[in-house]
Amino acid sequence: MMSAMAIETGRNPTLLEVEHLTMRFGGLVAIDDVSFSAKDREITAIIGPNGAGKTTVFNCLTGFYKPSVGRLALSHPRKGEFLLERMEGFTIPQKADVARTFQNVRLFPAMSVLENLIIAQHNKLMRASGFTIGGLLGLGTYRRAERDAVDLAKYWLDRMGLTDRADNEAGSLPYGDQRKLEIARAMCMQPVLLCLDEPAAGLNPRESEDLNQQLLYIRDEHKIGILLIEHDMSVVMTISDHIVVLDYGRKISDGSPEQVRNDPTVIRAYLGEEEDGELPPDVEQDLIDDARRQET
Amino acid sequence: MEYFTQQLINGVTLGAIYGLIAIGYTMVYGIIGMINFAHGEIFMIGSFVSLIAFLLLGILGVTWLPLALLIVMILAMMFTAVYGWSLERIAYRPLRGSPRLAALISAIGMSIFLQNFVQLEQGAKVKPLPPVVTGGFDLLGEGGFVVKLSYMQILIVIVTTVLLIAFSFVISHTTMGRAQRACQQDMKMAALVGINVDRTISMTFVLGASLAAVAGMMFMLYYGVIDFFIGFLAGIKAFTAAVLGGIGSLPGAVLGGMLIGLIEVFWSAYFTIEYKDVAAFSILVLVLIFRPSGLLGKPEIEKV
Numbered sequence: 001m002m003s004a005m006a007i008e009t010g011r012n013p014t015l016l017e018v019e020h021l022t023m024r025f026g027g028l029v030a031i032d033d034v035s036f037s038a039k040d041r042e043i044t045a046i047i048g049p050n051g052a053g054k055t056t057v058f059n060c061l062t063g064f065y066k067p068s069v070g071r072l073a074l075s076h077p078r079k080g081e082f083l084l085e086r087m088e089g090f091t092i093p094q095k096a097d098v099a100r101t102f103q104n105v106r107l108f109p110a111m112s113v114l115e116n117l118i119i120a121q122h123n124k125l126m127r128a129s130g131f132t133i134g135g136l137l138g139l140g141t142y143r144r145a146e147r148d149a150v151d152l153a154k155y156w157l158d159r160m161g162l163t164d165r166a167d168n169e170a171g172s173l174p175y176g177d178q179r180k181l182e183i184a185r186a187m188c189m190q191p192v193l194l195c196l197d198e199p200a201a202g203l204n205p206r207e208s209e210d211l212n213q214q215l216l217y218i219r220d221e222h223k224i225g226i227l228l229i230e231h232d233m234s235v236v237m238t239i240s241d242h243i244v245v246l247d248y249g250r251k252i253s254d255g256s257p258e259q260v261r262n263d264p265t266v267i268r269a270y271l272g273e274e275e276d277g278e279l280p281p282d283v284e285q286d287l288i289d290d291a292r293r294q295e296t
Numbered sequence: 297m298e299y300f301t302q303q304l305i306n307g308v309t310l311g312a313i314y315g316l317i318a319i320g321y322t323m324v325y326g327i328i329g330m331i332n333f334a335h336g337e338i339f340m341i342g343s344f345v346s347l348i349a350f351l352l353l354g355i356l357g358v359t360w361l362p363l364a365l366l367i368v369m370i371l372a373m374m375f376t377a378v379y380g381w382s383l384e385r386i387a388y389r390p391l392r393g394s395p396r397l398a399a400l401i402s403a404i405g406m407s408i409f410l411q412n413f414v415q416l417e418q419g420a421k422v423k424p425l426p427p428v429v430t431g432g433f434d435l436l437g438e439g440g441f442v443v444k445l446s447y448m449q450i451l452i453v454i455v456t457t458v459l460l461i462a463f464s465f466v467i468s469h470t471t472m473g474r475a476q477r478a479c480q481q482d483m484k485m486a487a488l489v490g491i492n493v494d495r496t497i498s499m500t501f502v503l504g505a506s507l508a509a510v511a512g513m514m515f516m517l518y519y520g521v522i523d524f525f526i527g528f529l530a531g532i533k534a535f536t537a538a539v540l541g542g543i544g545s546l547p548g549a550v551l552g553g554m555l556i557g558l559i560e561v562f563w564s565a566y567f568t569i570e571y572k573d574v575a576a577f578s579i580l581v582l583v584l585i586f587r588p589s590g591l592l593g594k595p596e597i598e599k600v
Contacts, residue, residue, distance in 0.1 A: 094490035
């Protein structure tokens with residue numbers, strides 16, 4: 001299966017090209033000259049120990065931070081090239097169609113589940129409503145756009161198994177459902193690049209297996225690129241097509257799951273220098289699980 | 297009983313005006329977490345614009361009252377909205393991201409600036425306007441006390457109600473309103489779903505200013521006199537109303553406005569008129585002590 005994926009890797013066009021990305025906060029260098037690329041219709045995982053700068057990469061991509069140095073080029077399949085580092089925050093999702101989720105879920109808690117999905121389609125509706133005025137007059141184009149928006153929202157509710165909860169307040173959902181809703185909301189933006197920041201954090205093994213299926217479905221059926229930050233190795237190793245490893249703000253490895261798994265630098269970064277010996281128990285468990293999965 | 301009814305009518309009228317102004321405070325607070333202390337001045341400018349518009353219409357010979365009122369209202373809303381928009385653009389947007397105190401000082405500065413601007417342009421004298429909407433119903437009571445319900449009071453209450461309904465529709469059902477609520481809940485996330493946050497904030501100021509303009513027009517018609525200083529007290533009262541109702545909550549602003557209006561009127565009627573402001577502000581103090589989040593407000597939960 002791994003080799004089949006590797007062949008496919010070659011075929012997909014590059015979606016995101018990160019070149020020499022550096023992010024400094026005063027004297028602290030959070031990301032130091034990182035370059036990597038992510039291909040369309042592939043899942044690219046960014047992994048690394050805590051504090052490696054993974055979320056900072058996302059924050060640069062989505063306009064939260066302006067990178068100190070570097071070029072972030074997104075080749076939109078339909079709209080041409082965008083240089084994300086030069087774009088004003090809200091235009092990145094609006095024009096370049098990049099959507100993201102957060103490590104600690106960020107919904108609009110006082111809105112209903114459905115409304116969270118409608119607001120994700122804000123720009124479409126804004127245009128259709130002639131910047132609200134047409135909407136007030138009840139123009140046909142707006143009504144049609146609104147119906148389409150609701151249809152898309154329903155599709156994702158259904159996909160994520162949240163249909164029963166459509167009218168609940170988003171903040172009142174159980175944690176697992178909030179995570180699903182956040183992904184659904186990102187997908188309602190119809191992105192070309194979906195950035196997921198630890199989507200499996202806090203999920204139980206079954207939920208995390210569900211998540212794997214959802215992400216593969218999104219990749220294969222919606223044909224978009226996914227950028228994934230994840231600690232859960234069972235997720236990363238199973239679904240990623242390509243893995244980038246960061247440590248202390250630098251890229252230390254880049255390749256297929258196979259290559260990364262066997263890369264001595266990665267093992268050292270995760271496990272520490274050999275003389276240290278001791279492994280953090282959760283990392284050790286991950287490795288054992290992983291090895292076992294390999295065998296079967 | 298008749299006396300009571302009369303005071304109730306007066307209180308509701310005043311409360312409607314406060315409520316309209318209070319919405320501006322509460323909306324701006326909801327979206328950028330800051331008290332727009334220049335909002336009272338926006339209200340004052342609204343009443344000046346309507347006075348000027350009335351006089352102009354008089355010169356042009358538009359004498360059919362409903363039409364004149366409508367034109368004045370629309371003009372006042374438009375001009376005042378431009379003031380509200382510019383206020384945000386000049387005094388608050390450059391300070392976004394700086395400490396809240398900076399924006400607060402800037403707001404106070406704008407408030408003083410606008411007061412002085414109007415004083416210089418229009419003169420410091422009180423501006424009278426002969427009663428435009430006259431007459432009313434006499435609801436005759438026993439014992440010779442006549443309860444009066446003037447057309448002006450009916451007009452104020454009706455216009456306020458209609459505006460509030462239209463306004464809550466805009467907030468709850470339109471794309472812009474949805475964006476406004478999204479920004480209120482999480483501004484950064486709103487930007488991440490492609491909402492133009494700056495524009496949404498501008499719209500909030502425009503909406504708040506146009507409601508204040510209507511309040512200004514009503515105030516001018518109801519009391520018949522205005523000067524450059526009316527924005528101060530009305531603004532503070534409306535702010536009290538917003539806090540009383542729970543700042544950030546729209547129904548709260550209306551409820552708070554009504555309560556402040558009623559308290560003020562009843563205090564003047566049954567106790568001493570000199571202390572009516574003291575009564576209104578004492579309520580503010582009590583609310584802040586015993587229910588800091590206001591009547592309908594939600595307690596602010598610190599994000600960890």
